[in-house]
Amino acid sequence: MSRATHPLVLLALVVLAVLFGRVIPAWTLSLATVAASKALVALGIVVLARTGNVSFGQGLFFAAGGYGVALIANEWGLTDAVAQVLIGAVCGGLLGLIIGPLIARYTGIFFGMLTLALSMVFYGALVKTTVLGGSDGFNVGRPTLFGAVFNDPREADFMLYAVSVVATGLAGIFSTILFRSQFGLTSLAVRENNLRVEYLGTSANRIVSINFAIAAVFAGASGALALMAQRHIDPEFAYWTTSGEFVFVAVLAGTQSVAAVFVSALVLELVRSFSNLYLPNTWQLVLGLFLLAVILFLPRGIGSLWNRKKRRVAEPPEPVAVQKEEGVSP
Amino acid sequence: MTPVLSVRGLQKRFGAVVAADNVSIDIPAGQKLCLIGANGAGKTTFVNMVTGYMKPDSGAIELDGSPIGRRSPRDVARLGISRSFQIPQLFIELTAAENLNVAVSSAEGGKLSVAIPADSGDHRNKALALLQRFDLKGHADRPVSELAGGVRKLVDIAMALARRPKLLLLDEPTSGVSAEEKFATMDRVIHAVSEDAATIVFVEHDMDIVSKYADRVVAFYNGRILADGEPSTVLKDNEVRRYVTGGAR
Numbered sequence: 280m281s282r283a284t285h286p287l288v289l290l291a292l293v294v295l296a297v298l299f300g301r302v303i304p305a306w307t308l309s310l311a312t313v314a315a316s317k318a319l320v321a322l323g324i325v326v327l328a329r330t331g332n333v334s335f336g337q338g339l340f341f342a343a344g345g346y347g348v349a350l351i352a353n354e355w356g357l358t359d360a361v362a363q364v365l366i367g368a369v370c371g372g373l374l375g376l377i378i379g380p381l382i383a384r385y386t387g388i389f390f391g392m393l394t395l396a397l398s399m400v401f402y403g404a405l406v407k408t409t410v411l412g413g414s415d416g417f418n419v420g421r422p423t424l425f426g427a428v429f430n431d432p433r434e435a436d437f438m439l440y441a442v443s444v445v446a447t448g449l450a451g452i453f454s455t456i457l458f459r460s461q462f463g464l465t466s467l468a469v470r471e472n473n474l475r476v477e478y479l480g481t482s483a484n485r486i487v488s489i490n491f492a493i494a495a496v497f498a499g500a501s502g503a504l505a506l507m508a509q510r511h512i513d514p515e516f517a518y519w520t521t522s523g524e525f526v527f528v529a530v531l532a533g534t535q536s537v538a539a540v541f542v543s544a545l546v547l548e549l550v551r552s553f554s555n556l557y558l559p560n561t562w563q564l565v566l567g568l569f570l571l572a573v574i575l576f577l578p579r580g581i582g583s584l585w586n587r588k589k590r591r592v593a594e595p596p597e598p599v600a601v602q603k604e605e606g607v608s609p
Numbered sequence: 610m611t612p613v614l615s616v617r618g619l620q621k622r623f624g625a626v627v628a629a630d631n632v633s634i635d636i637p638a639g640q641k642l643c644l645i646g647a648n649g650a651g652k653t654t655f656v657n658m659v660t661g662y663m664k665p666d667s668g669a670i671e672l673d674g675s676p677i678g679r680r681s682p683r684d685v686a687r688l689g690i691s692r693s694f695q696i697p698q699l700f701i702e703l704t705a706a707e708n709l710n711v712a713v714s715s716a717e718g719g720k721l722s723v724a725i726p727a728d729s730g731d732h733r734n735k736a737l738a739l740l741q742r743f744d745l746k747g748h749a750d751r752p753v754s755e756l757a758g759g760v761r762k763l764v765d766i767a768m769a770l771a772r773r774p775k776l777l778l779l780d781e782p783t784s785g786v787s788a789e790e791k792f793a794t795m796d797r798v799i800h801a802v803s804e805d806a807a808t809i810v811f812v813e814h815d816m817d818i819v820s821k822y823a824d825r826v827v828a829f830y831n832g833r834i835l836a837d838g839e840p841s842t843v844l845k846d847n848e849v850r851r852y853v854t855g856g857a858r
Contacts, residue, residue: 457723461714464703464727468711471700478660478698479715480686480772 286452293448300440308436310548312508315443318544319450319501321528323494326454328534329463330487331470332390336398337498337525339378340371342516343401344499345506346411347371352419360422360442363503371499372492379491383484386473398517405514416513419506443504447541450497454537457493466490498525527566531573533580543581611674613638613776613808614659614690619668621654621832628654629665630833636776641799641809643819643840646829646853652812653695655829656778659810660692661685672776686715689775695784695812697765699753705764706749709736712771739767742801758785759794766798770805777802779811783818791815795822816844816854828853 300308320337327334347370348363357363382393406414421428421435424442429435457463466486469476473483506512515521531543547566554565577583612635621629628651636642644652657663659670661682670678672688680688700708710727713735727733740746743763748756753764762785769777782798783791795818802809813819819826819840826843828835830853836846843849 459726459728460723461710461725461727461732462723464707465711465714467703468700468708471702472698474682475698475700475768476711476715477681477683478686478692479712479768480683481711481715482683 284455286456289452289455293445296444297441300437305433308440310552312440312443314544314548315447316501316504317525317528318541319447320498320525321532321544322450322454322540323497324525324529325532325534325540327490327494328529329466329470330490332386332487334394334494335391335526336394336522338517338522339398339401340374340495340498341502341521343374344371344502345512345516348503348506349419349512358420358423360424360507363422363507364442364446364500367503368496368500372496375492375495379488383487395519398522399519402514402517405517414514416511418511422507439507446500446504451537531581533582535579536582539580539582612636613673615671617669619658620666621658622666627832632834634827636808638808641822641824643823643826644810644812644829645819645826650829651832652829653780656692656780660690660778686772691769691772691774692778693766693769693780695780697761699761699765701754702752704750704752705740705745706736708753708764709739709767712768716772739771743767743797773805774807777807777809781812783815791818
């Protein structure tokens with residue numbers, strides 16, 4: 280593990296990012312909070328994508344986390360931000376643990392469509408459930424932090440920013456360790472050739488399920504963050520366009536770098552904010568063009584800018600007896 | 610003595626095509642058995658059924674006396690049967706060492722630690738040792754996509770060896786290797802495999818390779834066993850010459 284990505288160094292970066300919130304303009308705080316929250320879901324999609332599967336329905340876990348926290352907050356008066364993030368993560372994770380093993384056997388477009396379908400079923404159920412506010416949703420109270428109440432809007436924004444950055448930062452550190460681990464390597468192997476993984480004696484479905492649950496935990500925690508930021512929840516949390524935005528961030532980032540996910544989420548929010556400001560009627564067009572440009576010039580995502588595979592292509596290896604070209608018959 | 614692998618009355622049909630027709634084989638420990646036959650004779654179907662990829666329509670497959678005919682490839686691998694493939698089945702964007710690393714970690718009970726980096730520690734050393742057995746250490750950190758076909762073939766076989774199997778099935782280990790390099794490749798494979806004293810079943814089309822390396826030959830034709838015995842006997846069999854080797858010898 281290089282020094283630059285040692286967990287303690289990354290932890291120090293998270294602390295710095297939190298302190299940075301004290302000096303940046305007020306309007307950027309909420310933007311950064313939203314970006315961090317979206318990055319958390321997108322990070323989960325990247326974790327899952329390393330097994331070769333893309334979820335188009337992370338809105339399901341995002342909404343599960345948000346609704347779970349909102350219900351507990353309203354019923355039991357639990358307003359602590361850290362507790363809410365943890366509860367959101369647990370809600371998303373539990374749902375992920377149930378759904379993951381059921382869909383892990385599917386791959387490619389079937390996997391993606393199943394996740395999308397499940398999120399839309401959940402959306403439909405939420406819309407029809409009047410006790411949860413139906414399509415209007417319901418409101419929740421202002422979050423607190425370790426008993427402290429934040430009445431000053433600037434302080435409240437900073438608290439939310441800090442909680443979002445810490446939660447997303449910790450998820451980023453965990454993902455960095457995960458990607459480099461034996462488990463992370465086997466996840467890539469599943470993406471490359473899941474049948475061979477099975478022939479080696481490892482369950483590819485189990486690897487996918489675990490990654491799926493991790494992605495669900497991240498999405499659930501993010502749902503809690505979004506709930507705290509908006510203090511309102513409605514079925515839009517589970518709608519397919521919400522899931523689409525997370526995939527958008529993940530596609531921008533690529534699967535090579537954790538940092539790229541944060542950069543992509545921030546860039547996306549900046550592009551969205553400025554294009555909304557200067558081109559209010561065509562900001563989606565600007566976003567679309569931006570995505571096209573990234574796909575065209577950085578097909579492996581923004582992360583490929585600084586994370587080019589370090590391959591030792593130094594000296595050609597000594598000749599071996601079998602150097603015939605690719606004449607393998609099918 | 611119980612054979613390592615015992616196959617009894619194996620049947621498999623794909624519509625009108627009979628891929629296995631009452632196939633029965635006992636393979637004692639330590640034997641190097643070669644399966645020969647024309648394309649579509651049923652060799653790979655046999656390998657696929659033994660490794661759990663295909664389920665036989667009827668018949669029994671036993672490993673060390675225990676039935677395995679309905680098990681998945683994963684279970685079969687855990688019980689001690691490994692295979693390599695006619696077309697190497699590798700993790701193409703990973704390096705050769707990483708491919709072996711995945712195989713080694715799978716072999717060690719599938720305990721996939723999140724805390725231990727993949728590129729350090731015991732698994733990496735074991736992966737390099739396996740590559741060394743095939744004189745491939747120089748290729749360790751090269752992505753498999755950059756390796757020549759013959760080298761990939763050896764990496765594929767090395768991965769199958771990671772689990773130290775009781776029975777190793779090699780599907781055409783010399784296909785894609787130039788004629789002049791076939792013996793060198795096979796020498797390397799046999800030498801590498803001999804360290805684990807595994808029983809070997811290999812599918813081969815080159816009768817010179819068959820004569821040199823097999824203890825026993827089973828000839829397939831239209832899903833049934835045409836001949837079974839020592840190479841010198843089977844390769845001289847009239848039916849084998851007619852339907853399999855085409856009078857090659």
